[in-house]
Amino acid sequence: MTTTNAHPMSAQQQTALKALIEEGLPLDSRPYATLAQAIGSDENSVILTISRWLSEGLIKRWGIVVKHHSVGYTANAMIVWDVPDAQVDDIGERIKASGLVSLCYRRPRRAPYWNYNLFCMIHGKNREEVTAQIDKLTFELQLQHLSRNVLFSYRQYKQCGGHFLKRDTSVASRPEARLHHG
Amino acid sequence: MTQDQSATMTLLHKQLLDRFQRGFPLTPTPYQDIANELDCSEQEVLDALAFLREAAVISRIGPVFNHARAGSSTLAAMAVPADELDYVAELVNGYKEVNHNYAREHYYNLWFVVTASDDLHLKRTLNEISDVAGYPILNLPMEKAYHIDLGFKLDWS
Numbered sequence: 635m636t637t638t639n640a641h642p643m644s645a646q647q648q649t650a651l652k653a654l655i656e657e658g659l660p661l662d663s664r665p666y667a668t669l670a671q672a673i674g675s676d677e678n679s680v681i682l683t684i685s686r687w688l689s690e691g692l693i694k695r696w697g698i699v700v701k702h703h704s705v706g707y708t709a710n711a712m713i714v715w716d717v718p719d720a721q722v723d724d725i726g727e728r729i730k731a732s733g734l735v736s737l738c739y740r741r742p743r744r745a746p747y748w749n750y751n752l753f754c755m756i757h758g759k760n761r762e763e764v765t766a767q768i769d770k771l772t773f774e775l776q777l778q779h780l781s782r783n784v785l786f787s788y789r790q791y792k793q794c795g796g797h798f799l800k801r802d803t804s805v806a807s808r809p810e811a812r813l814h815h816g
Numbered sequence: 817m818t819q820d821q822s823a824t825m826t827l828l829h830k831q832l833l834d835r836f837q838r839g840f841p842l843t844p845t846p847y848q849d850i851a852n853e854l855d856c857s858e859q860e861v862l863d864a865l866a867f868l869r870e871a872a873v874i875s876r877i878g879p880v881f882n883h884a885r886a887g888s889s890t891l892a893a894m895a896v897p898a899d900e901l902d903y904v905a906e907l908v909n910g911y912k913e914v915n916h917n918y919a920r921e922h923y924y925n926l927w928f929v930v931t932a933s934d935d936l937h938l939k940r941t942l943n944e945i946s947d948v949a950g951y952p953i954l955n956l957p958m959e960k961a962y963h964i965d966l967g968f969k970l971d972w973s
Binding site: 655656657658659661662663664665666667677681684685687688691692693694695696697698699700701704705706707710712723726727729730735736737738739740741742744747748753759783785786787788789790791792793 | 821822832833836837838839840842843844845846847848858862865866868869871872873874875876877878879880881882891893901905906908909914915916917918919920921922924927928954955956957958959960961962963964967970971
């Protein structure tokens with residue numbers, strides 16, 4: 635038996651691998667082999683499977699996940715616009731091309747409570763820096779005529795990777811069991 | 817709130833953060849390959865990454881999933897009275913389906929991302945959070961991504 639050939643992974647193994655990599659790549663010399671051992675696969679299959687998820691777009695990026703706050707990027711604002719439906723794709727693409735935002739998404743309006751359909755995120759070291767970026771974006775793309783709102787964050791309660799694990803009903807997953815700050 | 821750790825970081829720490837937020841090696845010996853590229857030893861790379869994790873500068877080395885494709889997810893918002901905000905935020909944090917949760921300056925002052933294995937699980941989770949918290953949820957799923965997170969360009973000045 636050889637360990638260098640890749641073998642197709644079962645659905646169960648793939649689910650297990652997803653859960654493991656969400657926890658982070660182990661810090662040892664052969665981390666993919668360590669993951670493989672944990673799910674009963676082989677190093678090559680693990681590498682190929684993660685590479686495939688990347689190329690298929692299931693994974694946006696593979697690498698170091700930085701906590702913005704820890705490196706001084708403590709300011710972030712969500713900027714929301716009410717853009718006529720016929721223009722939203724065009725403006726979304728132009729915002730992307732500006733290079734000024736970290737994220738740009740279209741989301742539904744929820745009239746009468748919520749009338750904005752285009753969402754951007756800008757991160758910066760302080761409020762002034764973020765405000766300057768917003769002004770620059772608004773001016774350069776001529777967005778002054780659109781109804782807009784800026785929602786700065788003032789407290790970060792949680793920031794971590796997404797979980798796609800099946801819902802379970804164990805005690806540890808219940809909210810009341812996880813409240814530590816009572 | 818977390819302290820700014822930039823001042824305690826070495827050149828190696830900064831190089832790692834600048835160059836490996838994406839394109840981390842998918843090779844049998846990724847840390848050795850990084851060491852070769854940055855002209856240092858594998859152990860130095862491992863120690864530097866362990867330090868960054870200990871210092872909470874990084875949360876992990878791993879994937880950023882495309883939520884829209886990896887399951888079902890949404891951005892949710894709630895309007896909570898200011899004096900209840902911390903309490904409700906902790907309730908929301910208690911759900912493992914919640915991965916980002918921020919207080920923001922708006923009538924809708926609590927904003928969180930919920931991800932689940934499928935649409936039904938997502939809907940159930942939103943309903944449960946709303947029931948437990950006692951406030952209605954604004955459910956704003958992504959309809960189209962114009963620009964997604966591709967890592968973070970850090971300005972060390």
